[in-house]
Structure formats: structure tokens, C-alpha cells
């Protein structure tokens with residue numbers, strides 16, 4: 001039996017931070033990090049399209065689904081603290097106009113490397129190719145796979161999103177083996193599946209748009225940014241942003257994505273432009289009428305969806321009523337949403353470890369003393385833009401620090 005003070009299960013974003021924070025908290029603490037894949041941080045390398053959007057300067061507890069709980073970690077390790085933390089490890093970062101922070105190298109490998117090297121410097125024992133299949137608590141010790149023991153255990157196994165990067169929901173099984181509950185989990189930040197009549201012909205086209213998610217006639221969420229038309233729906237940051245509510249739809253609830261394909265212009269401005277184009281060039285075919293304001297295929301798809309409009313007729317065939325119909329479609333194109341893609345292509349899991357069973361100030365279990373949980377395994381998720389990694393860093397650091405502090409407190413009590 002190999003004995004450690006603290007064992008961390010999961011070498012992703014939150015687990016690496018927990019390892020660094022706990023090993024750095026006091027001299028001599030023996031920390032092991034267990035990762036099932038051949039290397040730690042595989043998912044990190046894929047984040048931000050390989051650039052790793054590691055935090056967002058506007059991130060706060062309110063950026064998450066459970067702000068009161070998130071406050072515990074975010075008040076101590078917010079976005080500024082994340083930038084300082086990585087700065088101390090030698091990472092230079094840059095920030096874009098939307099507050100998204102990236103490594104100055106432009107590559108996620110830099111973020112992973114500084115964490116790996118720091119864990120090594122602090123003497124963390126990293127065990128890869130090792131899946132934790134069982135964890136039991138006996139007489140003050142956690143026994144892992146019947147071969148390792150630890151005084152404190154930190155679960156940092158991630159959720160179910162993107163299982164190719166190691167997070168396949170196995171962490172929920174470990175949590176449940178300790179008597180913890182797990183709320184229903186859903187894929188989030190994921191492609192929307194829609195009625196295909198409008199999107200399929202536009203497959204591969206990207207547009208800067210505003211997207212509103214309308215459920216039973218009420219707007220439930222909205223986002224502005226890039227959308228990408230796909231064979232069976234909508235992708236791109238803006239579409240993924242509003243995906244959170246879709247897997248939770250109840251039977252017979254209606255759901256539409258409402259696209260504003262020219263958010264920078266008002267209805268009246270677009271109307272004037274289109275009417276003027278039709279007036280100046282009455283022989284221009286309708287299929288080319290919107291070429292100056294939208295990608296040609298998008299313009300054609302808009303016009304061809306309106307009854308009474310023929311693409312092969314001249315622009316002069318459109319009266320004011322039909323031009324208004326065209327502009328209305330540009331400003332509020334309604335596309336029926338039928339669902340989302342699954343966990344395989346989701347970036348984040350929504351749902352997870354039941355928050356009321358953990359102390360948000362330490363991330364320690366209220367059911368099993370010495371058990372800590374962090375990262376996406378908890379029922380916390382946020383929007384695109386660096387918020388999810390921010391949660392992983394903040395919660396990982398808090399869990400790691402709390403685990404080390406609780407060891408120290410125990411030692412002091414014993415000595416007294």
C-alpha cells in the first residue's frame with residue numbers, strides 16, 4: 001500500500017490546480033495526482049480551439065448557475081487571482097476586448113506546461129494510465145483501488161462532456177459510492193439541432209448574428225457572436241451559448257432559435273437599403289438582391305423562404321410588402337430547435353454533484369469528512385468565454401488548499 005497525505009483523482013484543469021495548491025500549502029505534504037489517460041491535461045490542450053481561453057475578466061460568482069455556491073471559490077480565487085496565479089508560474093497572458101484571457105504564446109500547451117512543471121517542482125507524484133475504479137473510506141483513510149491510501153481525497157474527474165478527453169461520468173459513480181447525490185446531467189455549450197430546411201443549404205457558412213432562444217413564446221436566453229450553419233443545425237459560439245436550456249425542454253414545449261442576421265443595423269436602415277437597391281437596379285434578379293448585405297447563399301435562402309417571392313424574377317417584382325417581409329426575416333429568422341448534439345461534442349456538462357452536500361467555503365463533503373470535490377464534477381457551469389475554466393481553476397485551488405489546511409488543523413489539534 002502506497003500512502004499519501006492527499007490524493008487527487010483527475011489530471012484536468014481543476015485537478016492540476018488542486019495538486020499545485022495543496023502541495024504548495026505546506027512543506028512535506030505528500031500529494032499524488034491520478035489520471036486515467038496516458039497524459040494529464042488532454043482536454044486543456046483542446047480548449048479555445050487550441051489557444052485556451054483561460055478566464056474572463058468579467059467572471060464573478062454571478063456568471064454561474066448557482067452564484068451563492070460559486071461565491072465560496074470565486075470570492076477567493078476570481079479572474080484577477082487566476083491571472084496572478086498563472087503569472088507566478090511564468091505564464092504571460094493577453095486579454096481581448098471581450099475580456100477573454102489567453103496565453104500570450106497563443107497556445108494552450110503553455111498553460112498546461114506551467115501547471116505540469118509547477119506540480120513537478122512541488123514534488124507531486126503524477127500517476128497516469130491509472131483509472132480510479134474504487135474509493136472507500138475506512139478508519140480515517142481513503143483506500144484507492146485497494147492499492148493506495150490517503151488522508152484526504154479530492155475528486156476532480158470532470159463531468160460527462162467530451163469523453164474523448166477522459167471525462168466520461170466515472171466521477172459520478174465514485175461520488176455515489178460515498179452516498180452523494182448527483183443531479184440530472186445535460187450536455188451544454190453544444191450544437192443546436194434544428195429543422196434543416198433553412199440551415200442545411202447554408203452548411204459551412206459563418207455569420208455574425210444575434211441569436212435568441214424562444215421557449216413557449218418567451219425569450220429564455222440570447223447571445224451575440226459567430227454562428228455556423230451545419231447540416232442539421234447551428235453551431236458557433238453564439239448558438240452554443242444559448243444551448244443550455246434545450247436539453248431540459250419538457251414534452252410539447254416549443255423552442256425556436258430567432259436569428260438577427262444583421263444585428264448592427266436597424267430594421268429601418270436595412271429596409272431603406274434594400275428598397276433603394278431594388279429601385280436603382282429594377283432588373284437585378286431577386287437572387288442577387290441581398291448580395292451587398294449578406295453572404296449570397298444566406299440572402300437567397302431568406303428570399304426563397306417567403307411566399308410570393310421568386311428568386312429568378314427581377315427586383316422590380318417586389319412591392320413594399322414583400323421587401324418588408326424580407327427585412328423581417330433578416331432581423332428575426334425563426335428556426336425550430338429540435339434538440340442538441342450529445343455529450344460527445346459538448347464542451348461542458350450542466351448538472352452534477354448536488355451542491356447542498358458540500359461546504360462552498362472549502363468544497364469539503366458534508367457527508368464524508370476529508371472528501372473534497374472540484375471542477376465540472378460539481379453542478380456548476382457557465383457561459384462560453386473562459387468562465388468554465390475559471391471555475392475549474394478557482395474550485396481546484398480552493399479544494400486543494402482546503403484539503404491541505406484541514407490536514408494541518410488536524411495535526412495541530414493532535415499536538416495540543
Ligand SMILES: Cc1cc2nc3c(=O)[nH]c(=O)nc-3n(C[C@H](O)[C@H](O)[C@H](O)COP(=O)(O)OP(=O)(O)OC[C@H]3O[C@@H](n4cnc5c(N)ncnc54)[C@H](O)[C@@H]3O)c2cc1C
Nearest residue numbers: 010012013014036047048053132158166375376386388389
Ligand atoms: C473542446 C473544448 C473546448 C473548451 N474550451 C474552453 C475554453 O476555451 N475556455 C473555458 O473556460 N472552457 C473551455 N472548455 C470547458 C473546460 O475545458 C472544462 O470546463 C474544464 O476542463 C473542466 O475541468 P475539470 O478539471 O473539472 O475536468 P476535465 O478537464 O474534464 O478533467 C477531468 C480529468 O479527470 C480524468 N478522470 C476522470 N475520471 C477519472 C478516474 N476515474 N480516474 C482517473 N482519472 C479520471 C479525466 O481523464 C480528465 O483528465 C472547453 C471544453 C472542450 C471539450
